[in-house]
Amino acid sequence: xxxxxxxxxxxxxxxxxxxxxxxxxxxxxxxxxxxxxxxxxxxxxxxxxxxxxxxxxxxxxxxxxxxxxxxxxxxxxxxxxxxxxxxxxxxxxxxxxxxxxxxxxxxxxxxxxxxxxxxxxxxxxxxxxxxx
Numbered sequence: 001x002x003x004x005x006x007x008x009x010x011x012x013x014x015x016x017x018x019x020x021x022x023x024x025x026x027x028x029x030x031x032x033x034x035x036x037x038x039x040x041x042x043x044x045x046x047x048x049x050x051x052x053x054x055x056x057x058x059x060x061x062x063x064x065x066x067x068x069x070x071x072x073x074x075x076x077x078x079x080x081x082x083x084x085x086x087x088x089x090x091x092x093x094x095x096x097x098x099x100x101x102x103x104x105x106x107x108x109x110x111x112x113x114x115x116x117x118x119x120x121x122x123x124x125x126x127x128x129x130x131x132x
């Protein structure tokens with residue numbers, strides 16, 4: 001199967017030797033997104049504001065692939081402090097209000113740029129939006 005990298009100017013550029021996402025076999029695999037704005041700056045605020053920014057970045061990548069949050073199969077959430085899990089979960093539920101993908105949440109010691117949250121997604125691209 002061929003791999004195709006995906007990039008959109010509507011989300012912050014990768015800050016290392018990786019791509020925003022990869023597409024293969026009708027599936028989209030995003031890299032972990034952190035709360036960077038389009039200028040590559042960490043957004044101000046706590047876990048709530050940062051989680052909203054992460055979802056804005058993920059939404060832009062999904063859109064570029066012809067997907068929505070309803071196409072997400074699996075989410076992996078990395079959180080700096082599990083004591084903030086309830087706050088993160090409230091924001092998460094706004095983006096997955098009807099569709100509930102599988103999810104793992106892991107507390108980590110440190111994230112890039114010392115952010116509070118990072119999220120990666122796996123989505124199934126609707127057949128009509130698959131580009132060979």
